[in-house]
Amino acid sequence: LAKTALRTAFRTCPLCEATCGLELTLEGRDLVRVRGDHDDVFSHGYLCPKAIALVDLENDPDRIRTPLVREGKSFREASWEEAFERVAQGVRKVIDAHGPNAVALYAGNPNAHNLSGTYLRVLLQALRTQNFYSASTVDQMPKQVSAGMMFGTLLSIPVPDVDRCEHLLMLGANPFVSNGSLFTAPALPDRLRALRRRGGKLVVVDPRFTQTAKEADEHHFIVPGTDALLLFAIVHTLFDEGLVRMGPIGEHTNGVDDVRALASSFAPETVSDACGIGAEQIRRMAREVAGADRAAVYARIGTCTQEFGTLASWLVDVVNVLAGNLDRLGGAMFAKGAAGAFNTTGTPGAGRGVRFGRWHSRVRGAPEVYGELPVACLTEEIETPGEGQIRAMISIAGNPASSTPDAARLDRALASLEFMVSVDIYVNETTRHADVILPAQGALTRGHYDIALYQLACRNVAHYSPPALELAPGEMHEWEVLLRLAAIAAGQADTPAEIIDEMVAREALRRAGNPDGAWEAVAHRRGPERVLDILLRTGPYDLSLEMLEQNPHGVDLGPLEPRIPEVLRTPSGRIELAPPALVDDVARLRAALARTRNGGVVLVGRRQLRSNNSWMHNLGTLRGGTNVCTLQIHPDDAERFGVEDGKPARVTSSAGTIDVPAEVTDAIMPGVVSIPHGWGLYDGANSNTLAPADLIDPLSGNAVLNGIPVTVAPA
Numbered sequence: 001l002a003k004t005a006l007r008t009a010f011r012t013c014p015l016c017e018a019t020c021g022l023e024l025t026l027e028g029r030d031l032v033r034v035r036g037d038h039d040d041v042f043s044h045g046y047l048c049p050k051a052i053a054l055v056d057l058e059n060d061p062d063r064i065r066t067p068l069v070r071e072g073k074s075f076r077e078a079s080w081e082e083a084f085e086r087v088a089q090g091v092r093k094v095i096d097a098h099g100p101n102a103v104a105l106y107a108g109n110p111n112a113h114n115l116s117g118t119y120l121r122v123l124l125q126a127l128r129t130q131n132f133y134s135a136s137t138v139d140q141m142p143k144q145v146s147a148g149m150m151f152g153t154l155l156s157i158p159v160p161d162v163d164r165c166e167h168l169l170m171l172g173a174n175p176f177v178s179n180g181s182l183f184t185a186p187a188l189p190d191r192l193r194a195l196r197r198r199g200g201k202l203v204v205v206d207p208r209f210t211q212t213a214k215e216a217d218e219h220h221f222i223v224p225g226t227d228a229l230l231l232f233a234i235v236h237t238l239f240d241e242g243l244v245r246m247g248p249i250g251e252h253t254n255g256v257d258d259v260r261a262l263a264s265s266f267a268p269e270t271v272s273d274a275c276g277i278g279a280e281q282i283r284r285m286a287r288e289v290a291g292a293d294r295a296a297v298y299a300r301i302g303t304c305t306q307e308f309g310t311l312a313s314w315l316v317d318v319v320n321v322l323a324g325n326l327d328r329l330g331g332a333m334f335a336k337g338a339a340g341a342f343n344t345t346g347t348p349g350a351g352r353g354v355r356f357g358r359w360h361s362r363v364r365g366a367p368e369v370y371g372e373l374p375v376a377c378l379t380e381e382i383e384t385p386g387e388g389q390i391r392a393m394i395s396i397a398g399n400p401a402s403s404t405p406d407a408a409r410l411d412r413a414l415a416s417l418e419f420m421v422s423v424d425i426y427v428n429e430t431t432r433h434a435d436v437i438l439p440a441q442g443a444l445t446r447g448h449y450d451i452a453l454y455q456l457a458c459r460n461v462a463h464y465s466p467p468a469l470e471l472a473p474g475e476m477h478e479w480e481v482l483l484r485l486a487a488i489a490a491g492q493a494d495t496p497a498e499i500i501d502e503m504v505a506r507e508a509l510r511r512a513g514n515p516d517g518a519w520e521a522v523a524h525r526r527g528p529e530r531v532l533d534i535l536l537r538t539g540p541y542d543l544s545l546e547m548l549e550q551n552p553h554g555v556d557l558g559p560l561e562p563r564i565p566e567v568l569r570t571p572s573g574r575i576e577l578a579p580p581a582l583v584d585d586v587a588r589l590r591a592a593l594a595r596t597r598n599g600g601v602v603l604v605g606r607r608q609l610r611s612n613n614s615w616m617h618n619l620g621t622l623r624g625g626t627n628v629c630t631l632q633i634h635p636d637d638a639e640r641f642g643v644e645d646g647k648p649a650r651v652t653s654s655a656g657t658i659d660v661p662a663e664v665t666d667a668i669m670p671g672v673v674s675i676p677h678g679w680g681l682y683d684g685a686n687s688n689t690l691a692p693a694d695l696i697d698p699l700s701g702n703a704v705l706n707g708i709p710v711t712v713a714p715a
């Protein structure tokens, strides 16, 4: 294409949960510059280095832009029709011979940032497989489980009202590097600095002295995997010292006495040794959380990806409730999403709640959670012969062979599949096993709206970004790709995507009560934009997609407001402070208290500012500098194991062994070592090789990626 004059487009960054507004400069089809959008109603110009790398990403010669089909050990380019024909043959052959459960679907993290991701549900329904896996079970599933049990839906997750908060206790999160997670707050570092500037206090609990800890008022090292013990001790102190003040939400809360009874055996003095935090410090943490005018507890990845992930996630909100900080200005509050939020539909204040374990994984019997099985089970479901064995896989924007436990074993298992199709922009550790790779649509040719993330935002916002570029010749909308796959899975490969698309939209409208005139208003749109328009029109703010199109910097819907009891969707219509499944799991935590530390070391992960999960490591903007894969180890441990700074260390777990250069630092607690997540294909070592697939949090099925027992030696 001939180059034309420079032009500007505004859109939301699709790379992480912060939803920063970007100002893009385009020349013809080329993205030439990315800056923060200073007029964005939410991010006000903030951006991080990952957004700059969008230029590299858009122009990356490694990207797949044409369907690829396998020929022997390599791929060749093919037409869409040939590629879909191969998929139809491969997928239908397996389904016809072995039934729907023989095909697994894996969805990676980028689907959460892609409006077309809403069509994954259509593909899943067409497949009728119980083998659905996603990156959620190596990430945030424990929080979604505890929130569902307490408040009734999977995204009813309170977030710190950070702009009005005066005391924030933060566990297992490092927002100065990764921004917020399950907490949409662009420029979160700036918001946390502002909290401190207005006299507030930030307390960080983490096995590493992180970038966030450096900027905090106080930091406590904690033994990985013991956050639930610490939080229970805080709960204990609240009862013990008469600090429970629930305020108005008390009359909407069940189970307070049950929690009091459970907490009785977790006194600070009892858990102190296990956590590595002094009892008096724990009591002071409890007093400060209860005593501040506007306080919140927030916890994230380190507390989720561990053996007591759901208990820890639950106890965060138990503390918020008991200290009177839930649903209070400056405390932990619920956002009100403008589109697609389950806690804004149905009857306000009551619902069906959540139900898990409707089916179980075939080999180890792990329960289904929100329709998916733990990805830690995926390898064994492929490897183990018998009825229901996975023989084919569809992966959508995911790289489980890199980013899930026992990654090297999964890599081998994928090679044994009878058929695999991937929708992706790269050949990576996973898609290299595919028989067909269908190119995913580039970010700039898609409309963008963060349905899920605005349900977790620290301010109510709606922001739609129209496509900045038309599809190039030969490209296909991703929603169309997903619907073509759905048609194949349903045995109706000839059904045009537009027909299924209309059925999807009419179903969305039916669920919303078929308001008068709504179909006529949206009928001219197609794909996820039409569904989004329906959700906006029938949502709590009476918006429309047209209104958002007229506001390229987003629409500010105001600060968070108290929502209890209206937000609740539990069958009782109350906050369930002591859900039975969580109460039952406390015995496991109590048993862990009896463990003694034996001088061994455990592995935790870490985030890097210029790293985006398991992809984008090939992009020049994000390579080099501080972005290196090292084993952080405390000087005492380095001496103990004979490991030298800068020299390779050998790390071994029950799942595998990798060699990583050592970084000797007192920014990590003794007895803990850390390797960053996401390395492996281009350079560095993949820490997920060390994660044993049998270690999961039983309630959520989430993999244990923090607190893995390892040995360390010079390589």
Ligand code: SF4
Pocket: 013, 014, 015, 016, 017, 018, 019, 020, 046, 047, 048, 049, 050, 051, 179, 186
């Ligand atoms: S913080 Fe996240 S959303 Fe913001 S620019 Fe960086 S990657 Fe994009």
